[in-house]
Amino acid sequence: MDTKFADNRAWLLVLPATLLVFFTAMIPFMAVVNYSFQIVFSMQNHALIGWETFHEALTNEEFSGALGRQVLFTGIVLLIEIPLGIAVALTMPRTGKMVGPVLVVIALPLLVPWNVVGLIWQIFARGDIGLFGAFVNNVLHINYNYAVGEYSAWFTVVLMSVWHWTSLVALLAYAGLCSIPGAFYQAARIDGASRWATFRFIELPKLRGVLTIAILLRFVYSFKTYAESLTVTGGGPGTSTTFMTQMLTNTAIGQFAYGKAAAYGLLYFLIILLISYIFYIVLTRVGTNEGGA
């Protein structure tokens, strides 16, 4: 678009969305900032205490522990779901009668609400009546109980996330694969390229844009995980699967420590903001000569 329009009135059409965002996001955000510098007993009884809540948040184990577990969870989930999603997408048919049914089956887990996924896995992974739990305990003879064992709990939570969200990566990667023109594959075949070389030098570079979006979405979703793991493990055993959102809820609604929860929330938001901004830069610069940040 080289034409420059002198009339910019079309920007007025953005106004309703801007107002909506202002009232639903900006004003609550400002309220959280206000809360974070105060100790809040009630809306009538509060006192300004400055940076204390932030100092506490940055130095206590509650915050760093939850953040550490959150980073670990997101890291594991991304490392499994992205390659697995690509692998699933590569095996999906791109022509023929099976395209529709396969797409529906792949998309099914995405249609299940978070807490229902949690319920499904809570029952599925139980040692006494759950198919998966009983199989692991009685057939494989591995001691597996997500309510008692830390590793069992982590295994369940990660497996559940993989079950729920690999489909998203697979569908995005599939859409990316479908948009690669056939000529690229023909050229590869003429050159006698192996299947791996075709993947490495044709498919993977072409998937760069979609995969960046897939990683961004999976990062943000898994970094905000709440209902799924809460339904299954309740954050336990102990605090071993208490992630950021659960810790925040416990602080704000469990302990009624609004000031502290607000400080936790702002620090949490800062992390997401930084990572999202990096992704934004990478995404907007895909295909330009700058090659990202």
Next chain:
Amino acid sequence: MQWMLWTLPTALFFGSIALLLLGMLIWEILQPCVERRGWIIPMRTTRGDRLFIGLLSSAYIAAFWLVFVPLSMWWMAAITIAILVILQAVG
């Protein structure tokens, strides 16, 4: 405004952010900015990009300062304002 629990410091903070944005708007109208690559940020940025990067890094500096630097937060404020100016000039 009672539910938002405004205090003078936070009101001043948001007020100055609003003034900053207004100032950027007026500056943009008077003299439209050109995307350029400076010495510090390794990519082409507009004035708004530099402001955002400056504010975001200020937040991280504040968190770092709070935990590791036993000096007053006013020094932190001075440093972050200096960073905003430097980024705008040569960043």
